[in-house]
Amino acid sequence: xxxxxxxxxxxxxxxxxxxxxxxxxxxxxxxxxxxxxxxxxxxxxxxxxxxxxxxxxxxxxxxxxxxxxxxxxxxxxxxxxxxxxxxxxxxxxxxxxxxxxxxxxxxxxxxxxxxxx
Numbered sequence: 866x867x868x869x870x871x872x873x874x875x876x877x878x879x880x881x882x883x884x885x886x887x888x889x890x891x892x893x894x895x896x897x898x899x900x901x902x903x904x905x906x907x908x909x910x911x912x913x914x915x916x917x918x919x920x921x922x923x924x925x926x927x928x929x930x931x932x933x934x935x936x937x938x939x940x941x942x943x944x945x946x947x948x949x950x951x952x953x954x955x956x957x958x959x960x961x962x963x964x965x966x967x968x969x970x971x972x973x974x975x976x977x978x979x980x981x982x
Contacts, residue, residue, distance in 0.1 A: 870924055882964070886956050893948060899921050931967070932969045932972075933971045938977040952973060
């Protein structure tokens with residue numbers, strides 16, 4: 866299947882990785898959204914059992930580990946570098962604990978700044 870990632874004989878749907886990334890990012894102060902979502906509504910949709918629209922997570926396999934690219938938005942007033950570092954750590958921990966696969970790299974692109982309502 867084209868939407869699956871294979872690591873050491875384990876097939877993982879890219880949407881599973883995307884959900885893990887989104888939920889891990891939701892725990893970080895300053896993250897407004899991941900992917901196409903522009904607020905925490907997408908993250909809350911996943912938490913509430915809905916489906917968050919996200920096109921902001923790319924995953925490839927590099928030497929048996931995952932290389933992850935994340936596009937996200939950050940709330941105004943937070944230091945981008947600190948938020949990105951916290952997201953990297955949270956995502957790497959979540960992937961390792963839930964999937965059991967190492968993370969080779971996590972690249973983050975901040976697509977926008979969101980002003981609190």
